[in-house]
Amino acid sequence: MAKTDMMRNNRGVEIEEIQRGSIAERVGLLAGDRLIAINGREVRDEIDLMFYGNEPELKFLIKRGNKKLFINTNTFDLQHSAITDVPQKSQIFGENTLHQSLGIVLKPFKIKTCRNNCIFCFVAQLPRGLRRTLYVRDEDYRMSFLYGNYITMTNLSDADKKRIVEQRLSPIYISVHSTNTEIRNRLIGNPHASDIIKEIKFMASHKIIMHAQIVLCPGYNDGKDLEKTITDLYKYYPYVASIAVVPVGLTSHRKKALVPVGKDDAYRAIEIIQKLQGRFKRKHGDNIVYASDELYIKAGISFPPLEHYGELPQIENGVGMVPMFIHQAKRIKSPHVSKKKMFVTFTGTSFYPYLSRFINKLVRDGIGIEAVPVENTFFGQSVTVTGLLTGRDIIKTLSGIVKKDDVLLIPDVVMREGDEVLLDDVSAQDIEDVLGIKAVVIESTPKGLVDAIAKEGI
CATH class of the missing domain: 3.40.50 (Rossmann fold)
Structure with a gap:
């Protein structure tokens, strides 16, 4: 973006906090400033701050009150901040210290919400009266990259995809459930959702790493469909780096009739997973697909050893958490x-x-x-x-x-x-x-x- 365009930009993101002793404090940034650009590139959220703030020389464009200012870093003399009004020419000094945190905490971005109506949506199964934030159904690729939240990829714009590719926002976590579009669209309650394989193929073609999730719903995506979904996803390995199969979670407040995963359902799912694991392991030395801990518990099957889970790519999804605890407890x-x-x-x-x-x-x-x-x-x-x-x-x-x-x-x-x-x-x-x-x-x-x-x- 050109400097003149950036100077016209009145948006930016408000700085919520400046950490004490940080580079940001020493160059004179303040809480309440609006961070508009770094080195001439627009800042929309904390991802831009991470991406553009990791350069050896930094020039911040901020809005403080009614004034726009340039603030320049100078690692040789950081105790003196270089602040100039925008119309004046600014010069960047020295080189930033990359191993130090900038110390800028931005106000959270507004989360993109989900437009699907998943038949197993946990938020829809919550009772009334809880705090408002619990009812937010996020479907935001930024939350996926930053925090490992799963997205269906149904609300990605072309600009979102371009940004994921350009900024290498990888890995991202994807709720697939089924590669059969008809079944998947029934599960996510969105008859207009595009073919998930097309989305995955696009990401893989740009070398974006993905971790996929299948929420197992008996009568929908079990049996042959489960096996086909796993094998379809496997075709995009190593960009689809892992696949987790987790049982549908049902509360007593659900309004839609769904069958919980029983012992036999869990056992059959693990049989399919183990068969495919054997094939993948022989070819790649990697199991790729994993059953969640809850599936083993429901099936009454002993957990495999911890090394079975490799680098535990989906431990936050309940895959390998119990084996990790057992392993640590022994030692x-x-x-x-x-x-x-x-x-x-x-x-x-x-x-x-x-x-x-x-x-x-x-x-x-x-x-x-x-x-x-x-x-x-x-x-x-x-x-x-x-x-x-x-x-x-x-x-x-x-x-x-x-x-x-x-x-x-x-x-x-x-x-x-x-x-x-x-x-x-x-x-x-x-x-x-x-x-x-x-x-x-x-x-x-x-x-x-x-x-x-x-x-x-x-």
């Missing part, structure tokens, strides 16, 4: 505690058998600790994962179990990311106050558990 030593304290922790019902084995090991080593399974009455008994437990269900379950001097260890997975509260806005402090015991939020790993015990047991 960690029980802590030495000087005080005879009693600890209590909790988990969802599906993970309880695996956590309890580790807890039993700690008990045998002299640690006073108990693990409690919490049934999800808020979303329904079919929702068994720890991350969807609510504060009310936790309090209700533990109220008759914990004693005055106990220490409650709260796994951090129950907390909303970036927040200090659970899904129902109950905080750790609320749980502590209601139960009348000390509550500590811990990292949801064997190490996180024993570190907390060691700290609180001193």
